[in-house]
Amino acid sequence: MKKIKIAIIDDHDLFREGIRLVLGQIEDFEVVFDTSNGALFLEFLKNSLPDVVLMDINMPVMDGVEATRKALASYPGLKVIALTMFSDTTHYTQMINAGIKGFILKKSNKFELQQAINTVYSGGNYFSQEILQKMAFRSVNVSSGPDRMTQRELEVLDLVCNGFTSQEISDKLFISIKTVEVHRTNIFHKSDVRNVGELILWAIKNNYFSIE
Amino acid sequence: MKKIKIAIIDDHDLFREGIRLVLGQIEDFEVVFDTSNGALFLEFLKNSLPDVVLMDINMPVMDGVEATRKALASYPGLKVIALTMFSDTTHYTQMINAGIKGFILKKSNKFELQQAINTVYSGGNYFSQEILQKMAFRSVNVSSGPDRMTQRELEVLDLVCNGFTSQEISDKLFISIKTVEVHRTNIFHKSDVRNVGELILWAIKNNYFSIE
DNA sequence: CTGCAAATACGGGTTTCCCCCGGGATGAAT
DNA sequence: ATTCATCCCGGGGGAAACCCGTATTTGCAG
Secondary structure, rough: OOOOOEEOOOOOHHHHHHHHHHOOOOOOOOEEEEEEOHHHHHHHOOOOOEEEEEOOOOOOOHHHHHHHHHHHHHOOOOOEEEEEOOOOOOHHOOOOOHHHHEEEEEEHHHHHHHHHHHHOOOOOOEEEEEHHHHHHHHHHHHHOOOOOOOOOHHHHHHHHHHOOOOHHHHHHOOOHHHHHHHHHHHHHHHHHOOOHHHHHHHHHHHOOOOOO | OOOEHHHHHHHHHHHHHHHHHHHOOOOOOEEEEEOOOHHHHHHHHOOOOEEEEEEEOOOOOOOOOHHHHHHHHHHOOEEEEEEOOOOOOHEEEEEEEEEEEEEEEOOOHHHHHHHHHHHHOOOOOEEOOHHHHHHHHHHHHHHOOOOOOHHHHHHHHHHHHHOOOOOHHHHHOOHHHHHHHHHHHHHHHHOOOOOOOHHHHHHOOOOOOOOO
């Protein structure tokens, strides 16, 4: 019987190694390679083509969504499962558009992981219950799709999340403080929060921002 | 040769299982049990006594520091290594007082983990380089020890981190908004930050607060 | 070309934050 | 009994945040 070839992309060494061993325990699975970021992943693909890829979304150098998009451009048959810390409710359309076939949380257990891999390998989609609920709740609550952040807004969002004031941001970006405030306001409306505290929580949960 | 008996306490199933397998690979190590929170850990101790405990600090039900304190009260020979996501610079005195012998980050690799376990098992202490640097930097920078948060301040801190305004906090705690502002100011001074954004980052990095 | 989205900028207004100052009440410790 | 920490409450003020507009430039897609 042919084993399912799996690749793991995650920047946490211990976690990656752990997952590798967890999957190695399972008969039908074989981890062909693992690496710590999206750019290295694309290099590995040239030599070895896995059936299923477990992809962390939030990573340095190149994030999971971009890596998935680029990988699928060259290897359309690749099946990618996002493996994240939080249930990201705003990026899921981007992810699905990028070609992600499954989405599970890091706090799930190995049985769910196993099921996700098998399902996706067989041509299906797998989304964990918690994420499905949030997606459903979202589509009921918000009739329109999630507002996409502008490039500039993403810059400002990152600086706000890092604790910079509007004045400091205006100095860094060489724009008027008024402009910064406009971006702030737009960001707040798009993310449906009221203050910086809620914004940071939202940004972390939705992979717009991460500590360190 | 007698193996080193290890216990793993962490609320993330996949990570815990991964670590278990990583350690299982190493000849001298034997994982005797793993569990998802401090309270269950104390129950397990009654039946099986490990040599070294890998303890996540931030956990539901009972956090790692409290679990360590209680465990050492009954079993003074126990050696506990803290295994956290961030390099917590404010709790390290508490941790050392609680009896923690080592402190490493989740993003470290298995070799460092192995070394930490061996060192601590042999009666030594192990602190990862990154944490040592922060501790040194801190002791140079701040002559006085880290200011301890009051119980009330911890409550306010949690609410601030959850994105509540001072008015909302005053409503929740049935105190004047002026009192809330006093607490805020004291919290800001104790944590040496300037605004809510920096405060949340600080709180997360120092395990005063965590998402979800 | 034209329409639209994005980025830039400004003004004026309200609210919240953040800091300074002060005082009073409690309870524990010495 | 005095000291100390903690919690509570208040005034006042400046800075920043936040909300409401309008308006110009740029660039891209239809």
